[in-house]
Amino acid sequence: MRRHEIPHELTSAKHAAIARFFGGGRPAIPQAPWAMSAHPTRNVLGVGIGRKITKGRITAKPCVRLYLEHKIDRALIPRDLLLPPSIGDVETDIIETGPLRALAAVPAGRKRVRPLRPGCSIGFHFTDAEVGNLMAGTLGAIVEADGLRFLLSNNHVLANENRLPVGTAIFQPGPLDGGGTEDDRVATLARFVALAEDAPNAVDCALAAVDDATAVRATVLPRVGRLASPEPVDAALGMTVEKTGRATGYTTGTVHDVSATVTVQFDIGRLVFEDQVLITGDGGLFCDGGDSGSLVVDRESSRATGLLFGGGREFGIVNHLGDVLSRLAVKLVV
Amino acid sequence: MPSAKDLRSVKERLAPRLLALDGVTGVGMREGRLTVYLDGPRDAARQHVSALVEAEAPGTIVEYFTSGQFRRVT
Numbered sequence: 001m002r003r004h005e006i007p008h009e010l011t012s013a014k015h016a017a018i019a020r021f022f023g024g025g026r027p028a029i030p031q032a033p034w035a036m037s038a039h040p041t042r043n044v045l046g047v048g049i050g051r052k053i054t055k056g057r058i059t060a061k062p063c064v065r066l067y068l069e070h071k072i073d074r075a076l077i078p079r080d081l082l083l084p085p086s087i088g089d090v091e092t093d094i095i096e097t098g099p100l101r102a103l104a105a106v107p108a109g110r111k112r113v114r115p116l117r118p119g120c121s122i123g124f125h126f127t128d129a130e131v132g133n134l135m136a137g138t139l140g141a142i143v144e145a146d147g148l149r150f151l152l153s154n155n156h157v158l159a160n161e162n163r164l165p166v167g168t169a170i171f172q173p174g175p176l177d178g179g180g181t182e183d184d185r186v187a188t189l190a191r192f193v194a195l196a197e198d199a200p201n202a203v204d205c206a207l208a209a210v211d212d213a214t215a216v217r218a219t220v221l222p223r224v225g226r227l228a229s230p231e232p233v234d235a236a237l238g239m240t241v242e243k244t245g246r247a248t249g250y251t252t253g254t255v256h257d258v259s260a261t262v263t264v265q266f267d268i269g270r271l272v273f274e275d276q277v278l279i280t281g282d283g284g285l286f287c288d289g290g291d292s293g294s295l296v297v298d299r300e301s302s303r304a305t306g307l308l309f310g311g312g313r314e315f316g317i318v319n320h321l322g323d324v325l326s327r328l329a330v331k332l333v334v
Numbered sequence: 335m336p337s338a339k340d341l342r343s344v345k346e347r348l349a350p351r352l353l354a355l356d357g358v359t360g361v362g363m364r365e366g367r368l369t370v371y372l373d374g375p376r377d378a379a380r381q382h383v384s385a386l387v388e389a390e391a392p393g394t395i396v397e398y399f400t401s402g403q404f405r406r407v408t
Contacts, residue, residue, distance in 0.1 A: 072375065076375060076377075135408060136408070137408040154406075154408070156406050156408055157408055204406070237364060237365065247407075256364070257362035257363070257364050257369055258362075259342065259345065259362055259363050260360045260361065260362030260369070260371070261345070261346075261349040261353065261360060261361050261362065262359060262360035262361075262362075262371065262404050263353055263359055263360070263404060264404045264405060264406060265403060265404065265405040265406070266405075266406050272353065274349075278360070278362065278371075287407050288407060289407050289408060290407070290408060291407050291408075292406055292407045292408035293408075308407065309406060309407065310404050310405060310406050310407055311404065311405070311407045312359065312371075312373075312401040312402035312403055312404045312405070313400075313401065313402030314399070314400065314401055314402065315371075315401050315404075316407070317404060
C-alpha cells in the first residue's frame with residue numbers, strides 16, 4: 001500500500017487517533033527519569049497505518065498503529081488509560097519503539113584526533129572467531145607510571161574482556177570509526193585488571209602504552225577541558241558530572257547512587273560489579289554504546305571522579321576512579 | 335533512618351540473594367534507603383524483594399527504580 005492508496009477510512013481513523021493522543025499537546029508533567037508513564041498522551045509517541053501484526057506475523061488486516069515508548073502490562077494500567085482496541089471501525093495495533101530522539105551529529109571524537117586526547121574513539125581488531133567484527137570505545141584519560149605514559153580505558157575496550165594479549169595494537173580512531181590501519185596505530189595493550197566471572201568486580205580498566213609520548217594531550221575533548229587536579233574526587237550523591245564520549249559526545253548527569261552492586265551483561269557473561277556509581281542523564285541519555293572508557297568529571301571542581309563502562313535505559317555505570325588508579329598503580333596526567 | 339554503616343552492612347549481606355532474583359539488576363543505597371534496580375515493572379520481583387528484606391532486615395526502607403538491563407556500553 002502506497003501513501004496515496006491509503007483508503008479514506010484508514011486516514012480518518014489515523015487523524016482521530018492523532019487528535020486523541022496529540023491534540024491537547026504534550027502535558028508538561030515532570031517525570032522521574034526512572035519511571036514509566038501509562039498515560040496515552042505521554043506513552044504514545046507516534047501514530048501510523050499498516051497491516052496488523054498478530055503473533056509476530058503480518059496479517060492482511062489494515063490497522064492504525066500506535067507507537068509506544070513502553071509496552072506496559074494491561075493489568076498494571078488503570079482502566080481509563082487503556083488504549084482502545086479500535087478507532088471507529090479500524091483496529092489498532094500497538095508497537096513498542098522505545099524512546100524516539102533526534103540522531104545527534106557525529107561527535108568530533110569519532111574522527112582522527114592528533115595529538116591524542118581523552119574523549120576520542122579508540123579500539124582494537126578482533127581476532128580468531130570474531131574477525132570481521134568492528135568496535136570502538138572511548139579513550140578516558142592519559143595516565144603515568146614510572147615515567148611512562150599510558151592510555152586509560154576499559155578492559156573491554158582495550159583487551160576485549162581479558163581475551164587479547166599484552167602487546168596488542170590499539171588504534172585511533174577505533175575500527176568501527178574507520179581506523180585500524182598501521183597509520184592509525186597509537187599504542188599497545190600494556191596491562192589490565194582481569195574481569196572475573198565467578199567473583200564480584202570493582203573495575204573494568206586497562207592501559208595501553210603510547211607509541212609516541214609527544215603525540216598525546218591530557219586535555220579532555222570539548223567541553224570537559226583540562227582537569228583541575230591529578231587527584232580524583234569521590235563521587236557523592238547529587239554531584240553534577242560531565243563526560244565526553246565517542247558515541248554521545250558531551251553529556252551531563254547527576255550522581256544517583258555511589259554504592260550500587262549491579263549485574264552487567266558482557267560477552268563473557270553476566271558479571272557482578274560492587275560499589276559502582278550510577279548516573280542519570282540530564283534531559284536525556286548520559287551514555288550509549290561506544291562511550292565505554294569515558295572519564296566522568298565533577299563539574300564543580302573539574303576533578304575526575306569515575307570511569308564509565310556500562311549502562312541501561314536510565315543509568316550510566318561508572319567505576320570509582322580512585323579504585324581504577326590504585327588497581328593499575330598509575331596517576332592521572334593533567 | 336539507619337546509619338550508613340548499618341545500611342551498607344544490610345546491602346552487602348543481602349545483595350547476592352537479591353541479585354539472584356529474576357528481574358533484579360542492582361542493589362544500592364541512597365539517602366538512608368536500600369535501592370533496588372529492576373529491569374522492568376516487575377510486581378513479582380518487588381514482592382520477593384520486600385519479603386526478603388523484611389525477613390532479614392526489618393524496618394529497612396526499599397526504594398525501587400526501573401533501570402532496564404545493564405550492559406557494557408561498547
